Amino acid sequence: MEDSLLKLLPSLPSAIISDLLSLGVCVRCVFRFLNMRSVDFAAAIPSCYLLISHLQASMLDSGAQMNGSAEIVPKVGTDSEPQCAVENSAHTIDGGIVEPCIVCLGILQILDDNMHKESVSGTELQRYCYGAKQKIVEAAHKEGHEFDSFCLEVSLPAICVVRERALWYYLKQKYPEEALFSHNHETDHIVTLKEAVKWSLIAPLELLLGAKFDSNSLFRIALLYKHPESLAELDFLGGHVGGDAKRRRHGSVDSGPPAGLAAVAAARTAEAGESLTSVMRALATMSYDSFSRTFTWPPSKPITPCELATMCWRMPVFVGGRYLKYSRNISQSRWMIDDERMGEGSVQEVIGDVVFPPYKGDSYKFHAAGREDIDVRMLGPGRPFIVEISNARVIPSSAEIRKLERDINSLKEGWVKVRELRQVGIDACAIMREGESEKQKEYAAVVWLSRPVTEADFECLSSFKELELQQKTPVRVLHRRSPLTRPRTIHWMRCKEIKGTQNYFVLFLCTQAGTYIKEFVHGDLGRTFPNVGSILGCEADILQLDVMDVKMDFH
Amino acid sequence: MEFESWEGAAESSYKREETRRDFQSQREEEGVLQQNVDDTSCSSSTTESLFPYAEELPPRPPRANSCNYTHWVALDVGKDFHDQYVFRHANGLCVIGLLPTHVAFKPTPAVTAVDFNVGKQSRADLKVSGKRKKNAITLEPNSVLCKVMVGESFYLIRCCVRGVLLEVNERLIKAPGLLNTQADTEGHIAIMMPRPEDWAKASKVLLTLEQYRERRGL
Incomplete structure (x- = not known):
């Protein structure tokens, strides 16, 4: 037994401990109800037999030394109840058959690896006793996740908090003088089950996994404890638990989680958390009387312990950069019409095909700060983008990511190039979404006029500063966008002649996000006004367009 | 959708x-x-x-009006020489307007006013909103879109195709002259959204530009 625990023993209320053990409360739960926060839950926990004998020994010691406490000694020694407890618990341990704790339903008991595996003949118990830690370690490695930190998500069956409440009322009733149990509810006055599970697991898992525990870690280990047997026990809460919580509870019984699906695992964890929260909310408002009418204490002995399902996944990781597109026949995202590919490929696929595989993730999503038409090139410093990879097994180093960038840039087609490829945080997504709708964009358009271009035209166009357009939803997108007139600003325009031509020139312009440039040039049946034609008093058309800059700090 | x-x-x-x-x-x-x-x-x-x-560089780029739309023609809509065009965008939307051979332009284009106040409610007062085009009305091929006035006489302009009326060209109310000068672009009458099956029906009746030129001897 741990030294620290030995030192604590004399100060513990031995009668209560014996009582709890005889009821079928496990040692860790005893510690929890005595609110023993200084005990190392991860250390080897003594069997209840050991605990009792030490308690008796320490009491005899103190009894021999102090006359005043001699009274207690015979009480422990002669009272039949604690004696029975010793026998009872000794029996359970020696037989290897651990009766599930009446409070934690075995959750804290199955944590220990040193359950007498060899001596167990009943295979069912062997399954439960087979160390939960090994199970977790196996699950963490099963899908080949590489990680140097991890976060534990523990979801508990709601029945455990109900049983905690029942035991609390039992203790209050039996030991009305005991200061430990003077509060109305156990909430905040015992070590919670979740705390106990984490305290018991974190240090050993850090050792076994060779990784640090970090509550912000993207690698999640979810421990889902279920106790289907006790679902009926919760029904007494009836009206106190919302109908949806009930439905969810029942729903979760029949559908086993498909392993390896991060999203499903996350949803299941959240779901379990919700049902627990709703039960806790119901308990918080429930009076002693109404609880006592429906639930008896001490809680009955469960037949089976909780089942543990372990699921591991990584939260999404993000790779960001800027892309350039030199082709007028490649779209940004994969674009299929009736299973037929449009264009020669997509920026998304060119980048995703290189970036995604090394992460060994489940799937990826491509996000960019706005988009250009298929026939528009993306030049200049490029357009910011993010690849979101869900459940990555591997996180490449920054050197490896730089190599991915070189791999994309050396593709023989060469239509798409990337710059500044690197891993980014989730905040980059918000920055990009903002950039999509709020940042300035620069374009270069090759414009044709129905009459020869003059120097006066250049002066006219470049004299406009902060020109406001009224842009009706262009006809080409009117079928899918709301019909509206949107005010859009053209911050500035500059012109450049194309030597040897009369009717063509290059128009450089900087506009507010969301401005349709092609429509500003040809006027879209006069639905964008003013437009280049209306300003110059002639017909205008656009031959080609390039995006020259998406003004955004994205590093 | x-x-x-x-x-x-x-x-x-x-x-x-x-x-x-x-x-x-x-x-x-x-x-x-x-x-x-x-x-x-x-x-x-x-x-x-x-x-x-x-x-x-090509002598001129393809006109936005002709490379984005297929051009269709409806002759004698309702009455003789009420010639209208239907420009169909690749996304299925149809722009409705008057052809140069429309009787309103004879002998010279001299439209003086456009009145959308036909039917129960003025066509210009319809405020279609949202992706799902809430408040839009569905019109039949022979439904009237507007009246085009030339002095004291007027001509009824019809839809030519069954579909949802998305918008009418309100600029014509204040500037009816756009019809005289740019009937095929800024002087268009309305934009409609036919269902694919309604379009299939309409396109059997409509003429192509070649057929139009042939029929009118252009």
């Missing part, structure tokens, strides 16, 4: 002719544009090579 599938086709209509693309790719392969990848900013010397030389 049934129109969603048209989205792609709409944008592909901007595709340029093969020859241009080939030229582009050739230059890109030569590495003219490659510099940009390494430069963090786009220097002006680079942009100079980004744009076409005079000899590569």
